[in-house]
Amino acid sequence: MSILQPRRIAREIALLSLSQVQGKMETLEQEELGNLLLEAIRTLSSVIRSDLETASAEVQRANERLLSSETRSSTITSARTMLQEALELTQSSINRLGYAVELPEFMQLVDQAQVREYALTLIGTVKRRNKEIEENIENVLSDWHFSRIAKLDQDILKIAVAEILYLDIPHKVAINEAVEIAKRYSDPEGYRFINGVLRKVTNALK
Template sequence: MPPRQQPRRISRELALLGLSQIKSHGDKLEQTDLNELVLAAVRTLTAEIRETLESASGEVSRADERLLSSDTRATNVKSAQTMVREALELTQSAINRLAIVIDFPERLQLASQYEVRQYALELIGTVHRRQKEIEQTIGSALIDWQLSRLAKIDQDILRIAVSEMLFLDIPHKVAINEAIELAKRYSDEEGYRFVNGVLRRVTDQLAV
């Protein structure tokens, strides 16, 4: 039998994927049920899958045009191969996202659904209510960069981690490790390394 899932880890995923979909506050947020959270997460992942597959399709079309060029040269063939490789990587990313969608129901069944819902809503509510303070903290840890320039998923991973550090009494090390796991699952290698670096600078600043 698969191991019991950690409710808070699933909560963080639902909060991450639901932040852009769930805008309600206060009592309205408290009335949000687990099905709404899952639906918001699935909608976010579906949009990402669609966008990724469209990008992959575009790369294949560009490669096809290069190969069918009347004056095919070695450089065209090489660039076409690069485009096809990028298309395959994008397609794999879409497949990974699809696997996450399929994985959700089982993972929820293997966790305390009450705890999952409660902590996911607490995270979403905290990020919305304390957005200014959270973003100021992140901004002070960014070196020659702006939060708005980061990929949306990386922005939200940072917001969730900092909200846990500042307002939810989560040990800094735990918040960082969980953020890295989210980044590995939903971002890329460059993204999770960047998230790690920013959060470690946040903890250094909070320790002063």
Template sequence: MPPRQQPRHIARELALLSLSQIKGKPEKLEQVELDALTLAAIRTLTSEVQDTLETASAEVKRGHNQLFQYETRATTLESSKTMIEDALTLTQKAINRLANAVEFPEIIQLATQYEVREYAMELISTVARRKKEIDQQLETVLKDWQLKRLAKIDQDMLRIAVAEILFLKVPEKVAINEAVELAKRYSDDDGYRFINGVLRRFTEHIKHNNPTG
């Protein structure tokens, strides 16, 4: 069975996309219906695409203004070129998000499987209940970074992986590999390398502090 169709892989993706949208007390999250879960995930994808395209549009305008409103100097041209390149990168990111949205009917169909919904809700409720503890663990290994400075979806990727390792007895290698696969879909090259590095530092940290655990 290909990884994209494995129930827990789909559950992680559904949990990642729903986490920032699902509100309520942790003990009530288990009662969230499937349609609310999938709607939350769709809203996250829509918001991500909209925000990315708006940022790309602003970069194009800045580059255009710099080219045509100021004296054309080498530094101006180089700066404008950089802005437009950044805008193209952001546009590609938005296109990738749209490609993920096109695949979403498959996720919804698979989400009807009992195992998918149950594990997605287990991830969401675990992160919600233990968020303070998870964030403290992550802050410890985020060298020169603060968790709140990361993109929201990157924060949630890290939280899901840490929740799996600490509380759901998922093998470290599996949790890290799954987080990296999600980052490849919903982040960029730097993003998935960053996620991988943080989680590997986290596992080393817990081994160092719990050598017999």
């Protein structure tokens, strides 16, 4: 992440604290940056904990499958798949833990007033325009429902669409920023999915 781009950090803070500020619209303007950072880290911690629990369960299932079955090729293949998924989740959790450690450091290297202002602008816009934003995304999803998308991916999409529709951010910039954030916080295929959805949104607007 470039340490010279307060808005990029603001997007990450907004993304990670968005789910934590429900019911606070009336006091949003008074929200301190330190509180937003704390809420962002809490979100990351929750995601990390969930991923590690899932990974642990996958390892346990793989172990039980090997112990309770005969040594067949299909059983070994199935167990190997479970273990691979567990390893990928664990690696993702390690990466996210690294991001959680980075955020406070990055905050010291940028204009914090700019970070706070833009993060609050993003959160406020998404909260106020949530219905319209979701409708714009839902309209371009083929054989898929917005509610089925992973929560972090939903919020990445919402922030990008909010920037495009209401904050006069050029389409290309909003999409590129969303893709970069998705590479940090989504699963390996998440950023491609987000890129595709946002390009459909911008094409529909044209």
